[in-house]
Amino acid sequence: MHSRQTDTPLLKAMQKYVNDRVMPFHTPGHKMGKGMHPVLGTVLGRDTLALDLALMEEMDDLHEPHGCIKEAQDLAAQLYGADHSFFVVNGTTGGIYAMILAVAGPGDTIIVPRNAHRSIIGGIILSGAIPVFMQPEVDHELGLAMGVTPETVAAAVRLHPEAKGVLVINPTYYGVATDLKRIVDIVHQAGMVVMVDEAHGPHLKFGKGLPVQALDAGADICAQSTHKIIGAMTQCSMVHCREGRIRVPHLKSMMQLVQSTSPNYILLASLDVARMQMATQGYELIDRAVHLAEWTRQEINTIPGLYCFGAEKIGNPGVYSIDPTKVTVTVKGIGLKGAEAERILRHKYNIQVELSDMYNILFLITLGDHEEEARALVKALSDMAAHYSGQSNFAVMDDVYSSTSYPEPPEGVLSPREALFGNTCMVPFSESAGFICAEIVTFYPPGIPLLCPGERITQEIIDYCTQLQAAGLHISGPEDYTLKTIKVVD
Numbered sequence: 001m002h003s004r005q006t007d008t009p010l011l012k013a014m015q016k017y018v019n020d021r022v023m024p025f026h027t028p029g030h031k032m033g034k035g036m037h038p039v040l041g042t043v044l045g046r047d048t049l050a051l052d053l054a055l056m057e058e059m060d061d062l063h064e065p066h067g068c069i070k071e072a073q074d075l076a077a078q079l080y081g082a083d084h085s086f087f088v089v090n091g092t093t094g095g096i097y098a099m100i101l102a103v104a105g106p107g108d109t110i111i112v113p114r115n116a117h118r119s120i121i122g123g124i125i126l127s128g129a130i131p132v133f134m135q136p137e138v139d140h141e142l143g144l145a146m147g148v149t150p151e152t153v154a155a156a157v158r159l160h161p162e163a164k165g166v167l168v169i170n171p172t173y174y175g176v177a178t179d180l181k182r183i184v185d186i187v188h189q190a191g192m193v194v195m196v197d198e199a200h201g202p203h204l205k206f207g208k209g210l211p212v213q214a215l216d217a218g219a220d221i222c223a224q225s226t227h228k229i230i231g232a233m234t235q236c237s238m239v240h241c242r243e244g245r246i247r248v249p250h251l252k253s254m255m256q257l258v259q260s261t262s263p264n265y266i267l268l269a270s271l272d273v274a275r276m277q278m279a280t281q282g283y284e285l286i287d288r289a290v291h292l293a294e295w296t297r298q299e300i301n302t303i304p305g306l307y308c309f310g311a312e313k314i315g316n317p318g319v320y321s322i323d324p325t326k327v328t329v330t331v332k333g334i335g336l337k338g339a340e341a342e343r344i345l346r347h348k349y350n351i352q353v354e355l356s357d358m359y360n361i362l363f364l365i366t367l368g369d370h371e372e373e374a375r376a377l378v379k380a381l382s383d384m385a386a387h388y389s390g391q392s393n394f395a396v397m398d399d400v401y402s403s404t405s406y407p408e409p410p411e412g413v414l415s416p417r418e419a420l421f422g423n424t425c426m427v428p429f430s431e432s433a434g435f436i437c438a439e440i441v442t443f444y445p446p447g448i449p450l451l452c453p454g455e456r457i458t459q460e461i462i463d464y465c466t467q468l469q470a471a472g473l474h475i476s477g478p479e480d481y482t483l484k485t486i487k488v489v490d
């Protein structure tokens with residue numbers, strides 16, 4: 001470890017400014033907490049509020065860093081193996097916007113997975129790029145989308161040699177990683193940029209046996225939610241890039257476009273400190289989280305009716321490796337839907353899941369967890385399985401997927417941006433064949449959109465959606481969630 005990695009240049013500069021007892025005739029208006037209403041002021045405390053500083057000489061400028069922010073970002077780049085790292089205070093959402101804007105402009109093609117997080121669709125809308133979608137693999141037992149395979153990526157770049165770049169989600173929310181090294185080789189051979197949505201992987205570098213992190217697999221750029229998995233505060237993410245295929249000055253301009261000119265310094269300092277924590281204790285902390293998660297997984301798998309997938313899925317389509325700290329519990333076997341299990345855990349056991357879907361509940365085990373929490377979770381799950389077995393019948397849902405064939409992907413006619421900003425109207429869904437869709441229609445499971453803005457609706461898709469709806473699958477996306485009507489381009 002480089003000796004400077006123990007330092008926190010940004011936090012130190014902030015503390016020095018406070019200790020200098022400067023008289024602040026500057027923003028923020030609460031003036032180090034003195035003007036803030038005590039309802040919040042006393043909760044946050046004067047020491048915290050004194051650190052709520054603004055852009056000034058010693059505090060550097062996130063958009064033109066040359067002092068303590070530059071130092072802090074350079075240390076992050078050194079730790080993660082990037083040529084440049086950028087602090088982001090509006091989440092990986094902001095990082096992904098900048099990443100897409102830096103690679104693809106209006107009318108450019110970009111290849112993305114069909115189950116893209118909405119920040120990816122948002123970035124495409126902002127840039128005016130034309131998406132080409134890759135279908136991720138689906139695990140029907142879990143009802144979840146897995147990764148995209150290298151073969152799927154190879155086919156997409158062959159069909160679209162004009163594309164500027166390929167974006168992959170790695171690992172998924174549920175901790176499934178694809179063969180990123182092979183994907184990077186395929187994409188680079190085609191002369192395109194590799195972007196990685198690594199929202200769920202800022203810790204990968206620090207764990208033995210975890211999926212390879214994007215930069216180590218050779219990716220050109222990635223965005224990580226430092227706040228989701230390691231020690232930064234909510235909204236705090238990082239973008240890391242390598243020089244070469246990324247035009248760094250252009251990326252910097254795009255980072256400026258998507259971020260406030262008044263970033264919150266406490267948030268920025270939390271990124272500085274999270275980096276220092278990983279540099280000094282990362283291997284130990286992540287190793288502990290991995291072992292705790294593996295123990296939790298093993299215990300959960302002894303509870304009748306529950307299933308927590310793990311290494312046995314490796315080798316299945318779209319599953320090259322697994323991050324065990326994402327503990328997905330399939331509750332289908334006790335007749336409960338994920339949302340029902342979530343409510344029971346919250347209200348009867350005072351435990352909050354990260355998310356639930358039709359068949360599963362997801363728990364994150366991080367550097368903040370200890371044996372005590374893991375034991376309490378296992379106990380609660382065991383009790384829930386014994387006392388709350390539900391009545392949900394999943395046979396109809398399972399049948400609908402095995403008995404109906406997946407429709408041909410719709411043709412993209414307009415860019416999502418054109419569809420979104422064009423004149424739109426609502427038409428009956430059953431009569432919408434031939435219209436251009438102006439919204440996203442997704443069914444859970446497995447959460448892969450069937451229609452995206454700019455795509456032509458086909459009768460086959462209408463019939464398929466109608467069957468999924470009749471089987472009781474959850475719809476997400478459309479303004480009219482009953483899907484009696486759909487928003488289309490007028």
Ligand SMILES: Cc1ncc(COP(=O)(O)O)c(C=O)c1O
Nearest residue numbers: 091092093117119173197199225
């Ligand atoms: C796969 C994926 N990408 C991007 C994001 C956006 O990250 P953030 O919440 O940090 O903006 C999320 C958030 O859940 C996500 O799951």
